[in-house]
Amino acid sequence: MTDWDVYLVTQASLSEGRDTREIVRAAVDGGVDVVQLREKGVPARERYELGVDLREITREAGVPLIVNDRVDIAQAVQADGVHLGDEDLPVTVARELLGEDAIVGRSVSFVEDAREAERAGADYLGVGAIYATGSKDDIDDEEYAIGLDRLESIVEAVEIPVVGIGGVDADNASEVAAAGADGVAVISAITGAGDPAAATRELSESVRSGRGRSE
Template identity: 75%
Template sequence: MTDWRVYLVTQASLSGDRTTPEIVEAAIEGGVDVVQLREKDVNARERYEMGREVREHTREAGVPLIVNDRVDLALALEADGVHLGDEDLPVAVARELLGEDAIIGRSVSFVDDAREAETAGADYLGVGAIFPTGSKDDIDDAEYAIGIDRVAAIVDAVDIPVVGIGGVTAENADSVIDAGAAGVAVITEITNADDPEAATGRLIDAVSKGQ
């Protein structure tokens, strides 16, 4: 998991005229290390059907598939794990349901929450939003961006890998890695790119420069 350089978070509404499976297939060709099925704009049935196709691509490529929020969908899709936020099931409950081998991530923005998530058994942390981003309604203003210094403080406070998310691009990814993050997670930098495969490659190059 410490080798997760680039982490794709899917969102069909931010993918232009491409489907999520098409984006995932292109990102895999570009070398993406892990895929999170997000898709907050569709219902559970649609997300499941989409996830089945995505799962075929990730399984064939040996790329881990993480499901955002929904432990039930993670189970149904035989995903590798789940990523949880403040309003989702607690990490310990997800662990009990998914088993010891499941990968469980937790979104945090503060040091105390990071320590709590680690103690609860999270395998990695998604930390952000680092930079201003338009992919979430509640963090699209600069005042909500936590910045690089907070990332560094969280990295120093825990022993599990940190993945930086929120406004990350090929131009600033190296700074996230310089702050101690193991990798970066993106939505639009890949999903909205003219060439998602090439965009993934650029991010990998940027992360490598920061290591």
């Protein structure tokens, strides 16, 4: 059974010039629960080569490795699963290609989309953006930030795990957990931290604190 408390999404462009492998090793030392290979803007060959290295790091640590968007790269590096968005392959197709044991996640921002993803067989949902975030240059953060109330509505509408993403850090992760999320997914809160291992631990503590308030 996968723990979802702290879910790292990699992105070298937000890592203060450090190599993604270095960031992931530090996050593993800090107790990260899931790692997603994202690396938007990087050629497929480089993503594959990085994925091979991250698979070795995460396998040794017993941490699931998820690949963003690319089912083919997930297959090639023997990742544990894939995370899909609106423009990616349908959940059902990814499941057919990767098999029943694969972890298939889906990004959603609305209750009905969450229910549809669950019906299609998604194993978990990435819900957001909870708060404004600087990781996506092509959207108006304030317009698309969904807030905690809608997060809570989505959590109540489905039975699969929900991970809150978008502008989440150690200061507000507890609020996301208190709204019912099973964990938080972050990019810059770990990749941009001076001490990624310590940042991972702080996020985990914040999530546990918020979960205690919601119970």
